[in-house]
Amino acid sequence: MVDAPSYPWSSGVPEPGDFDRPSSARVYDFLLGGTSHGAVDRVLGRDLMRAEPLVESIARENRSFLRRAVTFLAHAGIDQFLDLGSGIPTMGNTHEVARRVRPDARVAYVDIDPVAVAHGELLLGPGTRGVSVTHADLRHPEAVLAAPSVTEVLDLDRPVAVLMFSVLQHVPDADDPAGVVAGYLSRTVPGSALAVSHFSGDDPRVDSEAIRRLTHAYPGGTATPRSGAELAAIIGDVELVEPGLVYAAQWRPENRRHQGPLDTACCGHRAAVGFVRG
Numbered sequence: 367m368v369d370a371p372s373y374p375w376s377s378g379v380p381e382p383g384d385f386d387r388p389s390s391a392r393v394y395d396f397l398l399g400g401t402s403h404g405a406v407d408r409v410l411g412r413d414l415m416r417a418e419p420l421v422e423s424i425a426r427e428n429r430s431f432l433r434r435a436v437t438f439l440a441h442a443g444i445d446q447f448l449d450l451g452s453g454i455p456t457m458g459n460t461h462e463v464a465r466r467v468r469p470d471a472r473v474a475y476v477d478i479d480p481v482a483v484a485h486g487e488l489l490l491g492p493g494t495r496g497v498s499v500t501h502a503d504l505r506h507p508e509a510v511l512a513a514p515s516v517t518e519v520l521d522l523d524r525p526v527a528v529l530m531f532s533v534l535q536h537v538p539d540a541d542d543p544a545g546v547v548a549g550y551l552s553r554t555v556p557g558s559a560l561a562v563s564h565f566s567g568d569d570p571r572v573d574s575e576a577i578r579r580l581t582h583a584y585p586g587g588t589a590t591p592r593s594g595a596e597l598a599a600i601i602g603d604v605e606l607v608e609p610g611l612v613y614a615a616q617w618r619p620e621n622r623r624h625q626g627p628l629d630t631a632c633c634g635h636r637a638a639v640g641f642v643r644g
């Protein structure tokens with residue numbers, strides 16, 4: 367893990383310079399068909415689409431996994447969610463999905479991108495109780511879990527689901543992604559859960575190297591696609607629920623089409639959901 371930052375937790379007020387370089391949050395918004403991105407994000411988004419035409423399906427499928435994983439966890443009894451690298455609000459945000467099952471569900475969103483945070487605050491407004499948005503770097507678990515906007519929403523003496531959807535590829539090996547995940551899970555009580563998706567480096571259907579190369583323009587640096595084995599090592603000793611660590615489309619699909627062999631399910635992210643061992 368990297369050293370904790372010395373700056374105080376700020377609200378996500380974007381500075382003009384924040385728009386000079388493409389950001390993962392805004393490019394992802396572009397790929398999902400959203401409207402919260404700028405010209406530099408569209409340029410990179412289109413480059414990604416040219417380099418790997420599956421990139422939009424990959425983003426949509428990840429979003430669909432988010433919905434199924436959060437719904438599953440809410441049905442399993444979880445009513446608190448820490449959504450790390452939550453991105454720009456789009457259709458089916460975590461609190462909306464969770465509250466279909468548990469109307470009292472509480473959600474703390476965290477993102478490093480000030481534009482994503484500002485949009486989150488705008489969406490929620492002052493009237494959405496039990497939900498907060500925090501501008502923070504998830505690589506500092508202790509500081510994130512102590513942030514007032516997180517502690518005012520989540521009671522860490524009760525089970526919480528730690529959500530890391532399509533974000534750990536933005537944590538390079540040098541920043542110890544396994545240590546980051548453990549840094550959150552070790553501060554949760556038994557019954558807590560982890561849901562994770564991660565952009566794959568070894569999916570034969572996807573040119574992950576082209577995507578990796580193009581993401582060098584992100585402020586946080588080039589993304590790190592990882593293999594299934596590497597992701598399993600990062601997750602550590604979590605008790606995974608069926609079907610284990612699989613491609614996102616294969617995780618408890620609602621569409622029978624995806625229950626078939628690998629090549630009928632697209633692609634890109636591996637995903638898993640599990641519970642912290644007591």
Ligand SMILES: C[S@@+](CC[C@H](N)C(=O)[O-])C[C@H]1O[C@@H](n2cnc3c(N)ncnc32)[C@H](O)[C@@H]1O
Pocket residue numbers: 389390391392394428429432450451452453454476477478479482502503504505530531532533536537586
């Ligand atoms: C590809 S988007 C995924 C958004 C959302 N989790 C989803 O799956 O739909 C990755 C998000 O992670 C955020 N992110 C990247 N590095 C981060 C970090 N170190 N701390 C917090 N957020 C981070 C980006 O700003 C972006 O919003």
